[in-house]
Amino acid sequence: MGDDEDKRQYQRLPVAMTVEVMLPAGGKQVLRTRDISEGGVFLECEDELQALGVGTELYLTVTLSLEGDAPPTVKARVVRATDEGIGVRFEKGPDTE
Numbered sequence: 001m002g003d004d005e006d007k008r009q010y011q012r013l014p015v016a017m018t019v020e021v022m023l024p025a026g027g028k029q030v031l032r033t034r035d036i037s038e039g040g041v042f043l044e045c046e047d048e049l050q051a052l053g054v055g056t057e058l059y060l061t062v063t064l065s066l067e068g069d070a071p072p073t074v075k076a077r078v079v080r081a082t083d084e085g086i087g088v089r090f091e092k093g094p095d096t097e
Contacts, residue, residue: 010037019043022059022073024052030063031085040079040089050081058088 012035021029021043029049034042041060043049052058056078062071076088 010039012037012042018063020061020063021049022061023049024056024058034085040076040087042085042087044085046085049086050083052078052081052086054078054080057091060088 015033015036017033019031019033019041021031023029029045031043031045031049034044036042058076058078059073060076061073064071075091077091078086079089080087
């Protein structure tokens with residue numbers, strides 16, 4: 001009881017891919033994912049990103065695109081920080097539910 005796994009709404013899948021994170025103060029950083037779910041992703045990082053407060057808004061762009069399509073950019077919000085990185089929840093816009 002009290003374990004983070006008990007609070008998860010979506011099943012996590014271990015997936016390692018590269019994403020570009022657009023930071024709130026400007027600038028970008030390329031990070032690796034540790035796991036992903038329908039609701040969010042855990043990004044492996046150090047330093048200033050771990051200091052981002054819960055609720056901070058970010059934009060994530062997958063750096064892999066298929067067939068020359070533009071890679072998708074997703075709005076996300078920081079929901080937790082650990083010594084290994086940050087967990088972000090995907091924000092749903094008016095066109096996604």
